[in-house]
Amino acid sequence: NAGVTQTPKFRILKIGQSMTLQCAQDMNHNYMYWYRQDPGMGLKLIYYSVGAGITDKGEVPNGYNVSRSTTEDFPLRLELAAPSQTSVYFCASSYPGTGTLTNYGYTFGSGTRLTVV
Amino acid sequence: TQLLEQSPQFLSIQEGENLTVYCNSSSVFSSLQWYRQEPGEGPVLLVTVVTGGEVKKLKRLTFQFGDARKDSSLHITAAQPGDTGLYLCAGFSGNTPLVFGKGTRLSVIA
Numbered sequence: 462n463a464g465v466t467q468t469p470k471f472r473i474l475k476i477g478q479s480m481t482l483q484c485a486q487d488m489n490h491n492y493m494y495w496y497r498q499d500p501g502m503g504l505k506l507i508y509y510s511v512g513a514g515i516t517d518k519g520e521v522p523n524g525y526n527v528s529r530s531t532t533e534d535f536p537l538r539l540e541l542a543a544p545s546q547t548s549v550y551f552c553a554s555s556y557p558g559t560g561t562l563t564n565y566g567y568t569f570g571s572g573t574r575l576t577v578v
Numbered sequence: 579t580q581l582l583e584q585s586p587q588f589l590s591i592q593e594g595e596n597l598t599v600y601c602n603s604s605s606v607f608s609s610l611q612w613y614r615q616e617p618g619e620g621p622v623l624l625v626t627v628v629t630g631g632e633v634k635k636l637k638r639l640t641f642q643f644g645d646a647r648k649d650s651s652l653h654i655t656a657a658q659p660g661d662t663g664l665y666l667c668a669g670f671s672g673n674t675p676l677v678f679g680k681g682t683r684l685s686v687i688a
Contacts, residue, residue, distance in 0.1 A: 465620075494675055501587075503666065503680035504621075519675065551620050563609040563670035564628060569620025 463487050467552050467570035474542040474577045482537040482573050484552030492556045493535040494567065495519075495527065497548040504551065510535055542577045549574050581605070582667055582679035590685040594656050599682040601667035602649045608670050610643055610650045615664040615681075657686045 468483045486493065491512050496504040496519075506519030510529040524546060526538040535554075539546060553567040583602045591597055601610070609628045613621035625634050627643035627650060634641045638661075640653040654661055664683050668676040 492675075496678075501680060504668075504678040506675050506677075509675050553620070562673055564626060566611055566613075566623030566626055567621075567676060569622070571618070571620050 465552055465554055465568050465570035467550075467573050469573060470571070471574050472576070474539075474575065476542060476544065476577060478542050479538070479540050480542070480575075482539070482550055482552075482575075484535045484537065484570060485533050486535075486552075486554040486568070487533065488554060488557070488568065489532065490554035490556055490568070491532070491558050492554060492562075493529065494553045494555075495525070495535070495537045496551045496553065497521065498551060498572075499548050507537065507550075539575075544577050547575060547577045582669055582677060584665075584667055584679035584682050586682060587680070588683050588685075590687065591657055593658060593686055593688050596653070596655050597657055597684070598651055598653045599665055599684070600649070600651050601679055603669065604648065605669075605671060606647050608647070608672065610647075610667060610669045611676065612641055612650070612652055613666045613668065615666060616662075621664075621666055654684075657684075659686045659688050662686050 465486045494509040495507040505521050508527040510516045516527050550573045553569045555565045555567045585600045611626045612624045615621040625641045630645045630647045632643045638655045642651050664681045666681045668678045
């Protein structure tokens, strides 16, 4: 099993450019998440999805958009990149759809390190 | 927004020493998880604790969930260099996504 796959691993953007961070999971998980991690700040939730066609905002959604057209894929779109979006971005998935949601851990990808200059 | 406070923020110890890291909140969580993250990688789940007072062991790691389900601790016995990493606690409140603490960065020196 590949688990959660994120691409690209590294990217440098200029201010005002746009890009899409890709995330795919092969575990048939219902729930998918995007977090960003800044030094010393832990993980902050950007957006999440509880199933195909359903998305919701997290703690820090401004400047980002998401879509969930399939169970497997959950891309994160950055429009008009700003230096404040320099961070490491992690995609995660959880919950096969049976049992208690809060008993399941998250499976994370290996991250995308984004620098906006 | 529920907050999880982790302490200490940094910890540097010699191989063979014991250590405890803490995760505290003023909020009640339905379950709490611990993750370990190594440089350049995503966090990896270590354990989930669900019941107040619950204790789980994973080899040399012992995890405890507070009786009131507001806090947790991670104790490592005889630390080894392979234990080096960022330890994150995270909690579920209802069915909302996990809330993460800022982490404890552990360095075990051989």
